[in-house]
Amino acid sequence: MYSTKYVKPNSTSEALEAIKSLNEGKFLAGGMTLIPTLKQRLASPDGLVDISGCKLDSISDEGETLRIGAMSRHVSVAESAVVKKVIPALAKLAEGIGDRQVRNRGTLGGSVANNDPSACYPSAVLALKATVHTNNRSLAANDFFTGMFETALEEDEIIESISFSKPINANYIKFPNPASRYAMVGVFVAQFDDGVRVAVTGAGEGGVFRHEEMESALSSNFSADSLKSINIASDGLISDLHASSEYRANLIKEMTKRAVA
Amino acid sequence: MTLGQVLLYFMLYTYRLITVNLSNFLTGIQKQYLQSLNRSSNDLRHECSIGEGNMGEISLNINGKVQTHDVGDNTLLVDFIRESAGLTGTHVGCDTSQCGACVVHVDGVSVKSCAMLAAQAAGSDVITIEGIGTSDSLHPMQEAFQENHGLQCGFCTPGMVMSAIELVSKNKNASEKEIRDGLEGNICRCTGYHNIVKSVKAGAEKMGV
Numbered sequence: 001m002y003s004t005k006y007v008k009p010n011s012t013s014e015a016l017e018a019i020k021s022l023n024e025g026k027f028l029a030g031g032m033t034l035i036p037t038l039k040q041r042l043a044s045p046d047g048l049v050d051i052s053g054c055k056l057d058s059i060s061d062e063g064e065t066l067r068i069g070a071m072s073r074h075v076s077v078a079e080s081a082v083v084k085k086v087i088p089a090l091a092k093l094a095e096g097i098g099d100r101q102v103r104n105r106g107t108l109g110g111s112v113a114n115n116d117p118s119a120c121y122p123s124a125v126l127a128l129k130a131t132v133h134t135n136n137r138s139l140a141a142n143d144f145f146t147g148m149f150e151t152a153l154e155e156d157e158i159i160e161s162i163s164f165s166k167p168i169n170a171n172y173i174k175f176p177n178p179a180s181r182y183a184m185v186g187v188f189v190a191q192f193d194d195g196v197r198v199a200v201t202g203a204g205e206g207g208v209f210r211h212e213e214m215e216s217a218l219s220s221n222f223s224a225d226s227l228k229s230i231n232i233a234s235d236g237l238i239s240d241l242h243a244s245s246e247y248r249a250n251l252i253k254e255m256t257k258r259a260v261a
Numbered sequence: 262m263t264l265g266q267v268l269l270y271f272m273l274y275t276y277r278l279i280t281v282n283l284s285n286f287l288t289g290i291q292k293q294y295l296q297s298l299n300r301s302s303n304d305l306r307h308e309c310s311i312g313e314g315n316m317g318e319i320s321l322n323i324n325g326k327v328q329t330h331d332v333g334d335n336t337l338l339v340d341f342i343r344e345s346a347g348l349t350g351t352h353v354g355c356d357t358s359q360c361g362a363c364v365v366h367v368d369g370v371s372v373k374s375c376a377m378l379a380a381q382a383a384g385s386d387v388i389t390i391e392g393i394g395t396s397d398s399l400h401p402m403q404e405a406f407q408e409n410h411g412l413q414c415g416f417c418t419p420g421m422v423m424s425a426i427e428l429v430s431k432n433k434n435a436s437e438k439e440i441r442d443g444l445e446g447n448i449c450r451c452t453g454y455h456n457i458v459k460s461v462k463a464g465a466e467k468m469g470v
Contacts (some may be wrong), residue, residue: 005315006334006380028381035376036358038335050381082379100424100445101364101373179359181445 001103005047012054012135012158019156020091022047027158029071029110033100045068061086065131065163070109074098077108087128089170094119096174098181109159115207116182117148117238120174123209124187126199134158148207162218167191169222171259174202175251176240184243185251190260195219198256201220203248215255224257242255284367290317306446321377323348326394335377338372339363341379342389350390354448361447365389371427373446376466390419393426401458402426413451413462421447421457429465 004020005022006016009015019025026045037043050106051245056071057082066086068077077083077094084091096102111121112132125132125141134141136159144152153159167190182216183202190197196218201208217226232252237245289298306401315334320327324344342351342365351374358376366372366388394400401413402422405411421444429435435443440453440461449457464467 001335001337002331002336003315004380008380008383031381032358032376035337039337039356048378052381098359098441101357101361101371101446103371104370105377173314232321256331 002041002044004038004045006025006050007047008050008053010053012051012056012160015049015051015054015158016156018047018049022049024028025049027051027113029113030073030105030107031109032098033098033114033116034104034110036045038133043046046086051158052086054158056158059083062163063204065089065165067161067163069108069161070112070159071110073106074106075100076110078103086166087170089167089172089190090124090128091163093124093172093188096120096172096176096181108162112144112162113151113153113159115145115147115149115151117207118177118182118184118186118202119170120183120186120201123183123186123199123201124163124172126166126208127188127190127211128170129190129192129197129198131160131163132159133163135160136155146207148205150207151247156224165192168193173255175220175255185255187252187255188216189256191222196222198254203252205236205238211252211256212252218260222260224260227253227260273333297298301459319383319386321346321379321382321387324389327363328419332379334378336375337375338365338367338379338382338387339374341382342374342387345379348389348391352416352419354416354450359446359448360417361420361424361444362417364423364447366423366427370426388423390422393422400426402429402464404469405464406457406460409456409460409463411453411457413449413453417447417451418451421449423462425461426468429461433468435461436464 009018022046025047028048028050037055052071059068059072059082061082074094074097078091108121111119112125115122124146129248130141139152146152148161169177170190172188176184177184183201186201188199196215198211198214199208200211213230214227217230234245234249237248239245316331318329318331320329328346332341332345339351339353342348350368351365352362352377354360358373361373363374364371367382367386394403404424408420424447426442434440437458441456
């Protein structure tokens, strides 16, 4: 790891001050991606601003939505009585990330800000019509994810919390990579009064995406049968040593069927 | 002086320039090599892992004892534990946060200490494998591993035991499947999982949690 400076401010405003004083500073959340990246010398920030002291880890039921602080650890989301009651699919998703030690450190905000194409959380953000609240604005999920590892976040912008709309029914099913537990393909299906949303992670070359054809099929008939005639195109899907794009296309349909069943 | 003589002098001069520089260059390399041989293994180790730059004191309470060391901000928790505090029971296996040989407890929660900075744990209570029992008085989970042959080469054992203690303290009646799922962040290179699972079950009973 290259030499770097570490600071741990006590509030978001102090964290913003700290990042401005650095040339190429990075916010550090749980560090489950950033620390290994630094160890590989793939990044060399001149300073790390640890935001774990900024009190961004509350979870609250706000009527129409469930608001989760960006620094909530995966384990807190997985074990939260509120999350389990209001959106159990979200607790299930958090429970399936990495392993116990990764869940003890990794955070919602860190996962979403990094927008790894195989991360689980982005699919929930997109399917649950979430709003990403940063220190200076609120972004709709549709506008937040802009490409693989890319988001609409500015360099000196911190995610403070994310509000998830409460669905009538939701489920998340993933086909995990057997070693890393990252999603080879993960599908989050959420049913609302005005229709169904289907968000796919692990498969798109541009990161997480919605599958509109399956959304409209499931909106008119919420059953695995309604997906029978749908053909998932492999164009634009990731192809790597773990799976070809055709294999991933097949998994998208299969995971969606299981999520609906 | 003929043209031939001029050329000859010029060639001799160039040759001398090259050889002198080359010999200086080689002496430099030899010097560096000899210097590197004279360096203590401590220096080399320091270069490899204990972070440099932005030095500052970091204090952690490790196994009930406050440890304060002047290390770089980029020092990993596992290096602070092993090299600054000298507690080598915590192992580095894969160094890519997959194998779990480096698992310790930070404020009661199991973490992979190779994926955390010492600075992130500043002021925390850290428990390592050395902190749960002694050779004369093993922790019940260690006893269970001993009695059930829960280790072969033993390299993964410190991490396995630390993960297992958290697992059973959260779920005292963990089923075989729950134990296997709960230990997914710990890899045994001897593939001795059968007896590890047996040990964790027995350890849970012994701990009476």
